[in-house]
Amino acid sequence: xxxxxxxALAMGLGAAAMTVLxxxxxxxxxxxxxxxxxxxxxxxxxxxxxxxxxxxNGNTVPVSVSAEGASAILVLAAGNPTPGxxxxxxxxLAGSSSxxxxxxLAGTQDVVAIAKLADGSFARASKTVKVTIGGCGG
Amino acid sequence: xxxxxLYGSSGFGNWARLAAQQRLTQDDLLGFDTYGNVSLIHVTxxxxxxxxxxxxxxxINIGVGGNKGxxxxxxxxxxxxxxxxxxxxxxxxxxxxxxxxxxxxxxxxVGGLDRVATVINHIRADRxxxxxxxxxxxxxxxxxxxxxxxxxxxxxxxxxxxDAMTFHWEFTLGSDRVAxxxxxxxxxxxxxxxxxxxxxxxxxxxxPYKFFERGGVKVAVIGQAFPxxxxxxxxxxxxxYSFGIRDENMQAMVDEVRDAxxxxxxxxxxxxxxxxxxxxxxxxxxxxxxxxxxxxxLPEPVQVGQTFIIASGSNGKFVSRVDLDVREGKMxxxxxxxxxxxxxxxxxxxxxxxxxxxxxxxxxxxxSEVLGQTDSLLYRRGNFNGTWDxxxxxxxxxxxxxxxxxxxxxxWGPSLLPGxxxxxxxxxxxxxxxxxxxxxxxxxxxxxKVILEDVADNIFNPDPYYQQGGDMVRIGGMGFAIDINxxxxxxxSKMTLLSTGEEIDAAKxxxxxxxxSVNEGTEGPMIWDVVESHIRKLGTVTISGDSNVTVTGA
Numbered sequence: 001x002x003x004x005x006x007x008a009l010a011m012g013l014g015a016a017a018m019t020v021l022x023x024x025x026x027x028x029x030x031x032x033x034x035x036x037x038x039x040x041x042x043x044x045x046x047x048x049x050x051x052x053x054x055x056x057n058g059n060t061v062p063v064s065v066s067a068e069g070a071s072a073i074l075v076l077a078a079g080n081p082t083p084g085x086x087x088x089x090x091x092x093l094a095g096s097s098s099x100x101x102x103x104x105l106a107g108t109q110d111v112v113a114i115a116k117l118a119d120g121s122f123a124r125a126s127k128t129v130k131v132t133i134g135g136c137g138g
Numbered sequence: 139x140x141x142x143x144l145y146g147s148s149g150f151g152n153w154a155r156l157a158a159q160q161r162l163t164q165d166d167l168l169g170f171d172t173y174g175n176v177s178l179i180h181v182t183x184x185x186x187x188x189x190x191x192x193x194x195x196x197x198i199n200i201g202v203g204g205n206k207g208x209x210x211x212x213x214x215x216x217x218x219x220x221x222x223x224x225x226x227x228x229x230x231x232x233x234x235x236x237x238x239x240x241x242x243x244x245x246x247x248v249g250g251l252d253r254v255a256t257v258i259n260h261i262r263a264d265r266x267x268x269x270x271x272x273x274x275x276x277x278x279x280x281x282x283x284x285x286x287x288x289x290x291x292x293x294x295x296x297x298x299x300x301d302a303m304t305f306h307w308e309f310t311l312g313s314d315r316v317a318x319x320x321x322x323x324x325x326x327x328x329x330x331x332x333x334x335x336x337x338x339x340x341x342x343x344x345x346p347y348k349f350f351e352r353g354g355v356k357v358a359v360i361g362q363a364f365p366x367x368x369x370x371x372x373x374x375x376x377x378x379y380s381f382g383i384r385d386e387n388m389q390a391m392v393d394e395v396r397d398a399x400x401x402x403x404x405x406x407x408x409x410x411x412x413x414x415x416x417x418x419x420x421x422x423x424x425x426x427x428x429x430x431x432x433x434x435x436l437p438e439p440v441q442v443g444q445t446f447i448i449a450s451g452s453n454g455k456f457v458s459r460v461d462l463d464v465r466e467g468k469m470x471x472x473x474x475x476x477x478x479x480x481x482x483x484x485x486x487x488x489x490x491x492x493x494x495x496x497x498x499x500x501x502x503x504x505x506s507e508v509l510g511q512t513d514s515l516l517y518r519r520g521n522f523n524g525t526w527d528x529x530x531x532x533x534x535x536x537x538x539x540x541x542x543x544x545x546x547x548x549x550w551g552p553s554l555l556p557g558x559x560x561x562x563x564x565x566x567x568x569x570x571x572x573x574x575x576x577x578x579x580x581x582x583x584x585x586x587k588v589i590l591e592d593v594a595d596n597i598f599n600p601d602p603y604y605q606q607g608g609d610m611v612r613i614g615g616m617g618f619a620i621d622i623n624x625x626x627x628x629x630x631s632k633m634t635l636l637s638t639g640e641e642i643d644a645a646k647x648x649x650x651x652x653x654x655s656v657n658e659g660t661e662g663p664m665i666w667d668v669v670e671s672h673i674r675k676l677g678t679v680t681i682s683g684d685s686n687v688t689v690t691g692a
Contacts, residue, residue, distance in 0.1 A: 052382045053603045056368040062338050100338070130604055133592040134369035134656060
């Protein structure tokens with residue numbers, strides 16, 4: 001086959017060189033959280049965030065969030081150039097305050113969920129999702 | 139009953155002593171005071187090894203984080219000291235590295251599914267309703283398995299009458315073939331973590347668990363397939379499926395079977411040992427985890443809380459027998475024995491020998507063709523290098539005219555002794571897979587480092603849930619240093635091109651040959667043909683076994 005850089009990347013053990021380091025938390029993440037909470041104190045726990053430890057495909061990572069009685073849940077990919085993923089709102093007629101979606105992760109990073117609970121307080125959960133080249137499992 | 143009392147009833151001490159006296163008979167190996175009311179028989183990671191083989195255990199198996207210095211991360215003399223195994227004893231030979239070639243000459247080959255059949259039949263004679271559970275990596279790893287797309291292993295295993303199985307390399311047969319086989323299986327195909335990729339719901343073909351009534355006990359066996367299949371193996375071969383550890387769902391399944399009246403909960407796992415250990419500390423209500431994937435063989439269970447983890451080795455070298463006392467709705471005691479399959483000590487079961495030979499007959503001439511000789515011990519296991527991979531990397535560099543070679547850090551593949559002939563079967567045993575194309579490409583120094591850092595983090599991440607359970611990618615033509623305890627991106631340094639002694643330049647391109655790419659459309663000759671051609675040219679193989687990897691932080 002022709003030896004080009006493009007082929008080299010495709011033929012190696014996989015993905016792009018971008019995946020090597022955990023991505024730094026983008027300043028926009030803090031801004032988005034502040035805008036959502038109005039700067040209120042955020043407690044750990046009270047919101048459930050379900051995401052894989054290692055992404056099977058960084059382009060489409062399944063993420064689920066839930067928080068009992070929450071009126072809204074903000075989901076952020078803290079290391080993406082644009083961290084905002086989704087802001088789910090739950091009306092009074094909602095059966096449960098839970099939602100699932102798929103997100104694209106540029107590299108290994110924390111996924112963050114902030115929930116606005118029924119009493120107006122805020123709760124946070126986060127999980128590191130690793131995006132890897134893979135290929136050597138034995 | 140207190141946890142400590144449960145732990146004390148391992149059956150290991152007895153055969154270790156017998157073994158130390160070097161009076162090994164089949165009765166010694168199989169002897170077991172039948173205990174309690176339920177028996178489990180565990181085989182795992184057979185990798186299609188139907189016939190007896192040599193298999194050298196690793197001399198380097200580094201544990202990180204909380205697992206530093208813990209089993210299974212003890213090797214050689216440290217391992218023997220931990221379990222009170224005498225140097226030179228059969229247990230030394232079966233379970234640990236050191237003096238391998240000399241001990242192999244004395245004690246002979248291990249494994250062979252006809253010997254495994256004898257052990258299973260013996261246990262069933264004691265306890266007719268014993269459960270036989272296969273931890274997976276069964277339909278992969280030999281020429282006959284490759285040529286029959288797993289059918290030889292399916293036929294032989296079916297004759298052993300397993301009760302349930304979970305999976306890993308099986309999926310590299312492709313999802314259509316997996317579905318075809320699974321639909322024909324006369325036993326349960328389990329995996330609570332096998333999901334439909336599109337809907338993120340449990341896959342219909344695989345059930346999360348199955349109930350068995352044994353010794354008056356309601357037993358639930360929950361399957362746990364290898365969590366990182368689409369990452370460690372080519373996702374495009376089984377795009378319909380998603381995996382993951384999914385310990386929340388494991389807890390839900392344990393709760394579900396307990397609510398349905400399970401008195402004993404067994405997890406048949408392909409997580410790998412450290413992942414099972416972590417999972418046992420998170421999920422409550424599991425009595426026994428039968429652990430596979432990382433190929434560890436431990437002569438005693440490891441206890442985490444009220445969960446006992448059993449590690450049963452690989453390549454058909456061991457069978458674990460686990461007898462359990464289950465009364466009043468819960469497990470009251472455990473007795474365990476890791477039975478090494480010494481092929482010259484355990485008599486083969488004639489029916490299974492015939493079946494194995496019939497499966498192999500169409501390929502007998504191809505399998506037995508001698509390609510060359512080896513002056514050196516050829517083995518694979520170890521975190522950084524093995525002489526088989528040194529030979530494979532040499533073949534890649536020589537046959538594909540590359541500066542640097544890469545060979546995947548898989549843990550399967552039997553060993554050969556100095557003086558042995560190398561047959562075509564031997565080469566396939568260490569290379570056979572459904573994506574064996576040997577690519578040749580260019581990579582920058584920077585990209586080579588990215589690969590090494592990525593793979594290193596899959597082994598040495600301090601959190602087992604972020605590990606994939608293989609060994610480090612083997613590198614030919616290049617040396618490097620690795621600091622285990624650094625974070626990803628900082629572990630690898632001093633990358634040196636061995637042919638010139640020059641430091642690897644991040645911006646410069648190097649010609650790299652490798653095999654087992656997970657990418658679709660990879661082109662090149664099959665790795666077994668590349669290695670065969672190289673061995674034929676050499677005639678006699680000599681491998682120094684010296685490592686070009688400098689390790690710190692271990």
